[in-house]
Amino acid sequence: MTPSAESVSQMLTQDTQTIEELRQVLLSEREALEQRNLDALPPLIDAKNRTMAALGEHALQRQSWLDAAKLPHDHEGWQQWLQQRPDTRAQAAQWQVLADQFEACRALNEINGKIIQRSRQTVGTLLDLLRGQSTDGPSLYNAQGRSGSQGGSQTLVKA
DSSP states (O other), X not given: OOOOHHHHHHHHHHHHHHHHHHHHHHHHHHHHHHTTOGGGHHHHHHHHHHHHHHHHHHHHHHHHHHHHTTOOSSHHHHHHHHHHSTTTGGGHHHHHHHHHXXXXXXXXXXXXXXXXXXXXXXXXXXXXXXXXXXXXXOEXXXXXXXXXXXXXXXXXXXX
């Protein structure tokens, strides 16, 4: 079934609103990560999952339309799909705005991932110091398959 131009426009408008919500969630997530406010993260992760699910549903719908038109499932394929129909050509600009917003969200999510990775490294280093493991030597894999420095050991704290 070929969708009407109005239903395509509604979908793009909904996706634009959802992308903006996702952007706000990602910014809040970054703030919580920077402040190490772990209690704020679970509801943000839930919100992020909800927005991604909503976007995913519409992406699947667009894929089915692209399949029917025998076009690739990518940005260019969707642009072609919009251009093929006179009643949807005007929505190509709306689609480009949506794609740009999604790319901005992807970049925000990548930054958040880097913050998480850096925090994990910092906590790991602090734990190594508390265990008395030297962080001076190279990081090698031990018999359990875990990486860690193989330098001398001077325990700072024992429980």
